Amino acid sequence: MSWTDERVETLKKMWNEGQSASQIAKELGGVTRNAVIGKVHRLGLSNRTGVAPQPSPAPQPSAASAQPSAPAAARPEPAPQPAPEPAAEADEAEDAPIPMSAARRAIIPAGQPLPPQPSANEISPEALAKVSEVEKGAKKLTLMELTEKTCKWPVGDPATDNFWFCGLPTQSGKPYCEAHVGVAFQPMSSRRDRRR
DNA sequence: CCCTGATTCGC
DNA sequence: GCGAATCAGG
Numbered sequence: 609m610s611w612t613d614e615r616v617e618t619l620k621k622m623w624n625e626g627q628s629a630s631q632i633a634k635e636l637g638g639v640t641r642n643a644v645i646g647k648v649h650r651l652g653l654s655n656r657t658g659v660a661p662q663p664s665p666a667p668q669p670s671a672a673s674a675q676p677s678a679p680a681a682a683r684p685e686p687a688p689q690p691a692p693e694p695a696a697e698a699d700e701a702e703d704a705p706i707p708m709s710a711a712r713r714a715i716i717p718a719g720q721p722l723p724p725q726p727s728a729n730e731i732s733p734e735a736l737a738k739v740s741e742v743e744k745g746a747k748k749l750t751l752m753e754l755t756e757k758t759c760k761w762p763v764g765d766p767a768t769d770n771f772w773f774c775g776l777p778t779q780s781g782k783p784y785c786e787a788h789v790g791v792a793f794q795p796m797s798s799r800r801d802r803r804r
Numbered sequence: 805c806c807c808t809g810a811t812t813c814g815c
Numbered sequence: 816g817c818g819a820a821t822c823a824g825g
Contacts, residue, residue: 611817628808643818645809650816654810757806779825780806 609638611647623648631777735790742776742787749775759785761792 609615615636622632629648630641648654743763749772754760759774760783776785784792 630807640818641809642820646811646816646818649810777807 609636616647616651619644619647620651620653623653628777735787738787739791742774742785746772746774746776748772759783759788761785761788 611619618636619632622635623629627635628641629644633639633641633644636644746759746763748763749758751773753775754773757778759776759778761774762771763774764771774785774788776787778784779786779789782789
């Protein structure tokens with residue numbers, strides 16, 4: 609495969625969207641993430657943000673052999689990550705409205721204990737916010753489309769057709785994506801003093 | 805171990 | 816120009 613105009617276009621688009629090289633490679637097909645990264649560099653868009661500050665004239669001594677053991681220094685300011693922070697502002701108090709809408713109240717088919725929905729009590733508001741945001745950009749996979757590398761967090765009501773799995777890339781061996789891991793594995797707190 | 809991007813260098 | 820191999824983090 610070669611870098612046709614379209615493919616480069618897709619590459620640029622996805623790269624600027626913040627997609628990872630491997631994802632882009634997967635999307636394009638026929639290339640590895642290395643190829644993507646290599647192309648990205650050749651295109652000069654290694655930095656995903658606007659424009660590269662540039663020109664610190666960094667005279668590179670090209671030593672023929674021998675190992676460069678002196679990292680000269682002067683890195684052009686890296687990574688201002690485009691992190692649109694919806695930032696929850698002055699939100700009053702106590703309710704932690706999980707964007708689950710009317711979902712829960714319906715029957716939850718007690719089929720198999722799928723990933724536990726948090727009872728949304730005292731999960732960190734940040735995590736919740738993150739989750740709701742993530743869900744907007746979720747891949748909305750079906751059950752069969754899940755892999756070991758896709759977030760298996762269920763969203764919506766399984767009893768309706770408005771149900772799907774997050775599907776975003778998991779961070780490691782975890783079943784969920786970063787955001788959902790945050791609410792899935794509650795460190796345990798809050799529930800420890802249940803009176804009985 | 806999984807992943808990320810960065811660099812090098814033979815092709 | 817291309818990208819596999821490698822490097823350097825998380």
